[in-house]
Amino acid sequence: MNAIPDWLELAIALTVLAGAAVTFIGTVGLVRWATFYQRIHAPTLGSSFGAALILLASSLHSSLVLGRPVAHEVIVLIFILVTTPVTLMLLARAAIYRDRSENNPDVPVPPPAGEGEGEGEPRT
């Protein structure tokens, strides 16, 4: 166990606090915004910047404590950054499909025929 200088410890703690605050702001958006298509944007604040700040601070802290580079958290961060867009795009497509199939008025309108969005209706 190596001792970490006080100022560095303080800087790491403040980075973790900033990441937690960003994540919290994202979930406040999840609670307060009005429609699903607005709400789906809010938690990505936590999965991009909040996760990056907290995980990189944790990686730095354990590297300093153990005296060798520790990259576990970077793996978690890469995994989150890759998977979050995939899941949220799928979820948004599913929500649009559900809303359109029951003729809900507050859906984004489909583009005019001919300039399609490249996906079309799901195959059966």
Next chain:
Amino acid sequence: MTLALVDWIYLAAQFLLALAMLAGCWRLLQGPRAQDRVLALDSVYLSAMLLLVTFGIRSGGLIYFEIALVLSALSFVSTLALAKFLMRGEVIE
């Protein structure tokens, strides 16, 4: 003195992440439609994972990161399966 301050800062960060989990749980229970609940479940998973990482920083063990990795993988798979279920009504066709 600095160390006590650092402890308080970590405590505040954990408090904020716990509040984030509570907000996600509120949307999970409240959410008008199923897709809102799936989105809230995903954000609760994320906040729980970040909370575990801050616990790991304070305790200094490496075991928390493996739990965090498992949680993020679980969150990916479950959200994917639920989105597929919402779209098609079946997970495995």
